[in-house]
Amino acid sequence: MTANNTSNISFTVNGEKFNNVNVPSRQHLADYLRSQGLTGTHLGCEQGACGACTIEMDGKAVRSCLVLASQANGSDLKTVEGFDDQMMEQVKQSFLKHNAFQCGFCSPGMLMTTKEILLSKKKLTRDEIRSEISGNYCRCTGYQSIVDAIEECINEIN
Amino acid sequence: MDDLKVNQNPKLGSIDRPNSYIGRSVPRQNAKKHLDGGGQFVDDLTLPRMVHVAFLRSPFAHAEIKSIDVKNAKQSDGVIDVFTAKEIDEVCKPWVGVLGHLGEMRSPEQSPLAKNIARWQGEPVAVVIANSRAQAEDALELIEVDWLEKDAQVDMETALDPNAVIIHPELGNNLFWTRTVNQGDVDKAFKEADAVVETTLDFARHTGVTLESRGIVADWNKAENKMTIYHNGQAPHMMQHIIAKHLDLNEGLVRIISRDVGGSFGIKVHVYPDEMAVTAISKKLGRPVKFIADRLESFTTDIHARCHKISGKLGVDKNGKILAMEIDDLSGIGPFSMYPRTSAIETNQVLNLSGAPYVIPNYKAVGTVVFQNKTPMCQYRAVGHPIAVAITEALIDKAAYKIEMDLDKIRKINFIPDNSYPNKSPSGVPLEDLSHQASMDKLLEIMDIKEIETKKKDDYEKGILSGYGVISMCEVTNPSPLFYGVGGAHISSQDGASIRLEGSGAIHLSSSITEQGQGTEAIMKQIAADQLGVKLESVRVTLGDTDATPYGGGTWASRGAGIGGEAVLKAARKLKDNILNIAAAIMQTDKDSLDIEDNNVIRKNGGEGISLQKLAETVYYRGHEIPKGTNPELLATASFLIEGIPFVFTNSAMGCQISIDQDTGIIKINKFWAVEDCGTQINPKLVEEQIRGGVIQGIGGALFEECVYDDQGNMQNATMADYLVPMAYEMPDIIVDHVTTNSGRSIIGAKGAGEAGTGGAPAVIMNAINNALKQVGAEVISQPITPEKVLKALGKI
Numbered sequence: 028m029t030a031n032n033t034s035n036i037s038f039t040v041n042g043e044k045f046n047n048v049n050v051p052s053r054q055h056l057a058d059y060l061r062s063q064g065l066t067g068t069h070l071g072c073e074q075g076a077c078g079a080c081t082i083e084m085d086g087k088a089v090r091s092c093l094v095l096a097s098q099a100n101g102s103d104l105k106t107v108e109g110f111d112d113q114m115m116e117q118v119k120q121s122f123l124k125h126n127a128f129q130c131g132f133c134s135p136g137m138l139m140t141t142k143e144i145l146l147s148k149k150k151l152t153r154d155e156i157r158s159e160i161s162g163n164y165c166r167c168t169g170y171q172s173i174v175d176a177i178e179e180c181i182n183e184i185n
Numbered sequence: 186m187d188d189l190k191v192n193q194n195p196k197l198g199s200i201d202r203p204n205s206y207i208g209r210s211v212p213r214q215n216a217k218k219h220l221d222g223g224g225q226f227v228d229d230l231t232l233p234r235m236v237h238v239a240f241l242r243s244p245f246a247h248a249e250i251k252s253i254d255v256k257n258a259k260q261s262d263g264v265i266d267v268f269t270a271k272e273i274d275e276v277c278k279p280w281v282g283v284l285g286h287l288g289e290m291r292s293p294e295q296s297p298l299a300k301n302i303a304r305w306q307g308e309p310v311a312v313v314i315a316n317s318r319a320q321a322e323d324a325l326e327l328i329e330v331d332w333l334e335k336d337a338q339v340d341m342e343t344a345l346d347p348n349a350v351i352i353h354p355e356l357g358n359n360l361f362w363t364r365t366v367n368q369g370d371v372d373k374a375f376k377e378a379d380a381v382v383e384t385t386l387d388f389a390r391h392t393g394v395t396l397e398s399r400g401i402v403a404d405w406n407k408a409e410n411k412m413t414i415y416h417n418g419q420a421p422h423m424m425q426h427i428i429a430k431h432l433d434l435n436e437g438l439v440r441i442i443s444r445d446v447g448g449s450f451g452i453k454v455h456v457y458p459d460e461m462a463v464t465a466i467s468k469k470l471g472r473p474v475k476f477i478a479d480r481l482e483s484f485t486t487d488i489h490a491r492c493h494k495i496s497g498k499l500g501v502d503k504n505g506k507i508l509a510m511e512i513d514d515l516s517g518i519g520p521f522s523m524y525p526r527t528s529a530i531e532t533n534q535v536l537n538l539s540g541a542p543y544v545i546p547n548y549k550a551v552g553t554v555v556f557q558n559k560t561p562m563c564q565y566r567a568v569g570h571p572i573a574v575a576i577t578e579a580l581i582d583k584a585a586y587k588i589e590m591d592l593d594k595i596r597k598i599n600f601i602p603d604n605s606y607p608n609k610s611p612s613g614v615p616l617e618d619l620s621h622q623a624s625m626d627k628l629l630e631i632m633d634i635k636e637i638e639t640k641k642k643d644d645y646e647k648g649i650l651s652g653y654g655v656i657s658m659c660e661v662t663n664p665s666p667l668f669y670g671v672g673g674a675h676i677s678s679q680d681g682a683s684i685r686l687e688g689s690g691a692i693h694l695s696s697s698i699t700e701q702g703q704g705t706e707a708i709m710k711q712i713a714a715d716q717l718g719v720k721l722e723s724v725r726v727t728l729g730d731t732d733a734t735p736y737g738g739g740t741w742a743s744r745g746a747g748i749g750g751e752a753v754l755k756a757a758r759k760l761k762d763n764i765l766n767i768a769a770a771i772m773q774t775d776k777d778s779l780d781i782e783d784n785n786v787i788r789k790n791g792g793e794g795i796s797l798q799k800l801a802e803t804v805y806y807r808g809h810e811i812p813k814g815t816n817p818e819l820l821a822t823a824s825f826l827i828e829g830i831p832f833v834f835t836n837s838a839m840g841c842q843i844s845i846d847q848d849t850g851i852i853k854i855n856k857f858w859a860v861e862d863c864g865t866q867i868n869p870k871l872v873e874e875q876i877r878g879g880v881i882q883g884i885g886g887a888l889f890e891e892c893v894y895d896d897q898g899n900m901q902n903a904t905m906a907d908y909l910v911p912m913a914y915e916m917p918d919i920i921v922d923h924v925t926t927n928s929g930r931s932i933i934g935a936k937g938a939g940e941a942g943t944g945g946a947p948a949v950i951m952n953a954i955n956n957a958l959k960q961v962g963a964e965v966i967s968q969p970i971t972p973e974k975v976l977k978a979l980g981k982i
């Protein structure tokens with residue numbers, strides 16, 4: 028494969044159709060999404076460690092820096108820009124109330140992880156919430172406020 | 186939401202009035218954009234004809250660059266050009282990281298790209314400019330450098346030995362800076378002491394790991410001779426000056442825009458060679474140029490922090506009274522002192538802050554700062570604090586154990602009394618408005634040491650080692666010109682605010698303080714709305730743009746609330762005064778009979794008022810209706826500066842309770858308490874989150890974070906998977922409480938709150954671990970306190 032190889036793929040992002048687009052075969056999904064102006068997906072490490080780029084791919088949370096754009100062929104993607112349903116609005120209000128973010132760089136990934144927790148319908152304890160979000164780095168908050176927000180969401184939404 | 190349990194500053198007016206926002210934990214308005222994916226970080230910006238760069242960086246800690254061949258790289262797909270030091274130096278003058286107010290500092294000239302010799306692994310050597318970052322990286326592989334690897338001086342402890350590798354031959358040795366503080370007569374006092382204790386502590390290098398890496402877009406507009414810089418920095422006006430100075434531009438035509446910043450913690454307040462190269466490239470090409478550091482670049486080129494070895498000695502009498510303290514600190518800063526703040530300040534603060542909460546009549550401190558072939562080290566959150574607090578508090582615990590006194594009691598005996606301020610630290614630094622006694626009392630009240638002691642005994646019976654610690658500390662905040670400006674750095678210690686009533690009735694505020702997530706925008710809005718008497722949502726704020734905000738220092742050293750906040754308060758009061766004067770003229774009444782509430786000028790005694798919108802419409806569109814001679818200004822500007830003292834100190838008391846798994850060496854922090862006295866809290870929730878976030882970064886330094894080097898100077902763990910930072914699972918909930926002693930330096934009375942957690946946590950955690958280990962005669966003295974070090978201390982490995 029050379030640097031100039033491209034792949035022709037189709038997929039949807041937040042309900043918008045991307046039909047027959049050419050993506051560089053070596054480009055990861057996060058870079059592709061960002062190149063399309065969907066800059067809410069953030070890159071912190073590009074090796075799957077920090078969790079900032081976590082998005083929803085066919086209903087599952089994935090690190091979009093570890094998925095090639097070409098692998099998204101036929102997929103239904105959702106990024107932070109598309110987290111606008113009633114449940115996620117409530118999550119956002121809870122994050123705001125508890126100040127569960129400071130700089131906001133980790134928030135897109137943290138919201139995706141929260142979404143997965145809530146969809147699992149599990150009644151998690153604080154320690155279990157801490158364990159669930161252990162794949163997402165936050166350097167500002169110290170995590171407590173994030174745990175507070177998620178705990179409140181679990182109690183109110185589920 | 187209401188936090189009126191928080192003491193209110195009487196200078197700010199009654200809390201029982203509409204629009205009283207100071208002291209209330211209102212959620213950050215406008216922050217929701219981050220939850221909608223609408224933040225605007227530097228990497229989110231794309232400009233027409235923008236190009237990207239990738240740097241070739243030295244793979245060696247110390248090597249001669251015999252030749253560089255860029256011919257093949259220039260032919261690579263998408264490449265626009267490839268530059269080495271020769272081309273960059275044509276447009277960017279070198280700098281020197283020294284200041285004039287702290288005695289002689291010796292650091293050589295530094296240029297954006299290394300010339301002839303590379304002095305740390307990661308130092309930029311050449312740069313490829315291409316249509317995409319990927320294409321630039323492809324071309325990097327085609328640059329051929331003939332390297333001659335040299336011996337590296339990696340270890341700071343041998344940097345001054347006679348056979349050390351001299352990193353800058355023109356300086357003769359590897360000494361950057363040294364300072365001695367000598368108050369009283371320590372030698373005599375140690376002889377008179379009933380007990381003398383000593384220890385030596387190690388602090389590894391770690392770094393800030395901002396989740397958003399450093400980034401810059403430079404856009405040189407030749408037609409206007411104007412340089413626009415989008416930069417995720419903390420001090421826009423400082424950068425404006427520096428870029429103008431080194432690129433020989435008209436300073437007024439350099440505009441720095443700092444939009445959203447994804448964490449900074451002091452990492453993003455320095456001048457980095459690669460960023461200066463980007464500005465030079467834009468000047469050369471006349472095109473916008475973007476550089477976003479990847480994570481490897483962050484680990485090897487963001488400033489590192491700490492890197493200290495400190496020895497200390499404390500003498501007490503039999504009643505526990507401290508007679509003398511002596512410290513000797515060695516620190517390694519890499520091959521250059523950072524520009525323009527220098528890499529001396531961390532050690533300087535170790536010398537200033539050690540022993541600072543206590544009466545210590547005889548104090549001696551020696552600091553030595555040396556060069557080495559590692560990434561440059563400089564000021565990161567809680568500059569110098571962790572070292573100063575850890576050595577002080579470790580020695581005090583040791584003295585308490587030796588004379589068999591309670592850990593809280595020995596501190597209480599020695600505190601500088603709350604009623605004795607203004608006072609001075611043992612090092613001679615002026616201190617004001619502190620409350621170590623009240624804060625420790627509050628800490629003990631929320632901690633319940635008796636219960637913890639009982640649990641410790643029970644745990645021991647069960648074979649579990651648990652322990653606790655309590656500490657007290659001073660926190661440097663709100664610096665005056667005596668911090669940097671006096672030494673010759675063009676870093677403003679004054680900050681400004683400009684506030685206006687617009688034709689729509691909306692309030693617009695701009696401030697020279699910047700936002701990196703702390704909540705600057707939110708607290709500025711709260712102060713303005715509170716002082717003006719308007720609804721929070723009617724205030725709009727502009728920050729981080731040298732063309733749009735007043736001149737000022739930006740955000741660092743916890744100066745936003747205390748300095749920038751005071752400027753906003755003064756500007757809002759001026760605007761209110763102007764509004765009431767105009768309203769009095771329009772309403773044909775006495776100004777003193779009027780006030781502003783909920784965006785309306787009201788008559789205090791009742792009767793019809795006038796809305797701010799109507800008043801503004803009258804002033805702006807029907808000015809002829811205002812009585813002649815009335816000042817029509819609906820714009821007010823003010824600024825504020827701390828004068829006469831170096832800093833406004835905050836104080837803090839912290840406690841924690843830990844347990845040790847004797848089989849794995851893993852430390853569990855079961856509980857952590859922090860009491861902070863930062864004076865007026867504009868938004869208590871945001872203060873608490875500063876404390877918590879700070880504590881977690883302190884825990885990182887104490888237990889996890891380390892830039893590991895081999896003995897050739899290669900960083901071994903420069904990835905987020907290998908460099909450990911605190912993750913949610915290992916972290917405790919942190920109980921935060923407050924004592925409120927307002928700063929007498931301002932009306933608002935606020936001091937800073939961003940440093941204490943990071944400054945104090947390493948000390949209290951280490952003391953708690955040693956409190957536990959003492960039961961089996963063991964001790965740890967090196968941070969991060971890894972499981973391996975604990976097992977070694979326990980004699981298990």
